[in-house]
Amino acid sequence: MSDHWVEDLVEQSVRLLDSRYPADDLQVRCWIGALYRVQAQHDCSFTHLRVMDILLRRGFAVRFPPVEHPDCREVPLIDVLQAIEAAGEASGDRTLIADWRELEPDLCDLYGLGV
Known part of the structure; x- marks a missing residue:
């Protein structure tokens, strides 16, 4: 605490x-x-x-904008979502995966992730 x-x-x-x-x-x-x-x-x-x-x-x-931070590099959202999925699978917690999948249709439209 x-x-x-x-x-x-x-x-x-x-x-x-x-x-x-x-x-x-x-x-x-x-x-x-x-x-x-x-x-x-x-x-x-x-x-x-x-x-x-x-x-x-x-x-x-x-x-300052995050992209100006020396340790920051832009990564595709799909890479982040795959990392979350792998971590969720490994820990046995699928709640976050399910929540992201619920947003998937919107994300596909916003970020051009494909269908």
């Missing part, structure tokens, strides 16, 4: 620092990094999205 109190503590601290220090104070970005390093040492979920607007404004996070 996640340490929700740590997650909440970090979130509230980020909000407080953002509200009390000037927008051009670059030290706040460093303080945010220190807070997330503390959070990383606990059983916490990824909580950056709670305060993403602050993280972007303070320069802690940067927005």
Whole structure:
């Protein structure tokens, strides 16, 4: 189970620092990094999205299209669906496979997957 109190503590601290220090104070970005390093040492979920607007404004996070990420390459949707099917078969969980198959007619039209 996640340490929700740590997650909440970090979130509230980020909000407080953002509200009390000037927008051009670059030290706040460093303080945010220190807070997330503390959070990383606990059983916490990824909580950056709670305060993403602050993280972007303070320069802690940067927005760019995924295709510009050095580790990103575009893959055909059919490859992803085949990987999900193989993983689902291997784990004995066919629920996701069935859900994707239910979307199949729409996907064929949208992505030209054929019939």
